[in-house]
Structure formats: structure tokens, C-alpha cells
Amino acid sequence: MREPGAGGESLLFLTDEQLRKGIEAMFFAYRGFTADPDRILDGLDYGRAHHRAIHFIHRSPGTTVNNLLSILGVTKQSLNRVLRTLIEDGLVESRVGKRDKRERHLFLTAKGAELERQLSDAQRVRMRAAYRAAGPAAVQGFRQVLEAMMDPDLRRQYQALKEGRA
Amino acid sequence: MREPGAGGESLLFLTDEQLRKGIEAMFFAYRGFTADPDRILDGLDYGRAHHRAIHFIHRSPGTTVNNLLSILGVTKQSLNRVLRTLIEDGLVESRVGKRDKRERHLFLTAKGAELERQLSDAQRVRMRAAYRAAGPAAVQGFRQVLEAMMDPDLRRQYQALKEGRA
């Protein structure tokens, strides 16, 4: 993968023009990425923020509010509002910590898990179609570039989730 | 989930687990993607909505309001609010159409172009680092998967931009 003369085998993929295409691709793709769950959420009284909370509680059952905060990157007040409605509606259960009573441990109820499945099914359908259309090699590249784009802090969070150590 | 003899060289990359990783990668990467411009915008009185308008006006100088609307996928009221402040602040110029006087053609002023450069420079720095780290093959896969994720309508918009026919 290395080459003669200067530094690069054709660094043409690093031109401003190529980068611009990548930037626009991210913009348009993200719209598609969120479109299907958004449609489901629209019917209910929920929004994208609720989806994110549900997703990560599902991923890491028993996680604390603080933990969730650092993953979502919003203020606790903002998260709290979302969490409150989810708890009121019986989708999320909040248990006072055994060891540290200041902490609240979060779990999806059966009803919450049901909505989670519905949302992630919808999102996966599109994702699977895209993966299948692009093929395994492309998917690997896709993941590599995305990881390289993350802030270091978030990359660590992502990798922790990825490897199952919630 | 797969039948042995049939079509697939290991379709393991289509498992729910792999898809979930891709979904989370999109989430975390998009945060990084917008982080640098957001920091710049924060200082000024602008937000992400202004950035998007500026970006696409820069990309397609002379584009009409309607055109921009269909690319951004927001309502005209929403866009108008953003556009109004940009025009008031002298970053964007709106010229009445020559052929069709109902239309307004949008252009960046020198000042607008200056901000655009600042914003896209910041965004490109990260993008370039990610591309370089991942390599050209990964970048190609990245773009392929993103394109496959887009809604068909948006994909058409994206390809039109990509090919320069604004």
C-alpha cells in the first residue's frame, strides 16, 4: 500500500473535492438513517431523544443516569425530561441504587423492550439493505472511516459498547 | 440464518450484532462530524441550520429558495427564518430572477464566503484525518454504504451535486 517517490499512492482521495463529497454523503445518509424510526416515533408522543435513550438502556441494562449522560452527550436536565416521560409511560423502570442510593439504575420494561424492538427492527432493515448492496468489504471500510471520524472520547465509549463491556 | 450451499461468502456481516455496531458507529461519528463547525458557530449567533444553508448556497450559487428547500428537507418558514438573518447580516445576497421574477437566486457575499471557508475548512480537517487513517479502499466502502443508506430521492439529489450538475 505504499509507493514510489513521495508519500502516497495517489492521494487523490484526499482532495477537497473528494472530502466534500464525503461530507455531503454523511449529511444525506444521516437523514435516511433516522427516517424510519422517526416515522414510528411520530405516531407516538416521542422523538429522537427518546429513541436514543431507549436504545442505550437496552444496550446496557441497569446503567445509571450519569452513564447514559456521558454516552448521549447532553445535559442531565435534558435527559431527565425524556426519562421522566418514559418512566411515567411505563417504558423504563428506574431503581434506586443498592450500593449508592444517589444513583438510579435504568431498565426497559416489557413495554419498553417492545418499542425498542420495533424501532431497531425498522432501522436495521435499511441498514441491512445498505450493507447487502455494498458488500462486506465496503462495510468494513465504512466502519473504519466512521471510527476515525469520532472524537477520541466518543471512540472509547463506542469501543466499550462494541466489545460488550457495557 | 443462512443456508450453507447457497449464495453467500459468509453473510456474517449482516447479523443483527454487526448492524447494531454500524448503527452506533453512525451515531457517534455524526457527533464528531458536526462538532468542529458547531464550535465555530457557537461564537457567532448562528447554528447548524445556518451552516447547512451556507454550505449548499456555496455549492450551488444562484440556487433558488425552492431548490434549497428540497435539498434541506425543511419547511420554507423554517428556512426563511435562517435565510433572513443571513441576508440581514450580509452573508447572503438574494437576487430577483431575471427569467422568472418570482424566484430569488441566492449567493454568498464575500463575507459569507469567508465564513463558509472557515466552516468547511474545520470540517475537512477532521474528514481528511479520518480518510488518511482509513485509507482509500476504506473510503470507497464508506461512500458506497452511505449512498446505499439514502432515501432514493435524496440519493438523486446527492448524485446531482456530486456530478456537478447543480
Add this chain to the structure above:
DNA sequence: CTTGGAAAGTCAACAAGGCTGACGTAAATT
């Protein structure tokens, strides 16, 4: 043991930026 601070969570109020609906105007099209 007490006390002072830090940490987790809650409440209140505000802002950005989406949205819908209604309306006005000028220009183009039928």
C-alpha cells in the same frame, strides 16, 4: 461524630429550530 463538599438527580425557565396553518403579493401559466 460532625460538617463541608461533591455527586446524582429534579424543577423552572429560556432559546433554537423544527412544524402547521393562514394569508398576501407578484409573476407565470392556462
Add this chain to the structure above:
DNA sequence: AATTTACGTCAGCCTTGTTGACTTTCCAAG
């Protein structure tokens, strides 16, 4: 002449971000 199109605007609503102030709980230093 009537209708449609492109654009702008006013009013009001919702979601989801923000900051500031407050309570409860925990822990560590005196």
C-alpha cells in the same frame, strides 16, 4: 380572466437543547 407557482410573513406550537438553583445522598477531613 382565473388559476397556479414562488416566495415571504405572522402566529403559535413542540421537541430538545441550554443554564441556574435546589434537594438528597455519600464520603472524607477535621
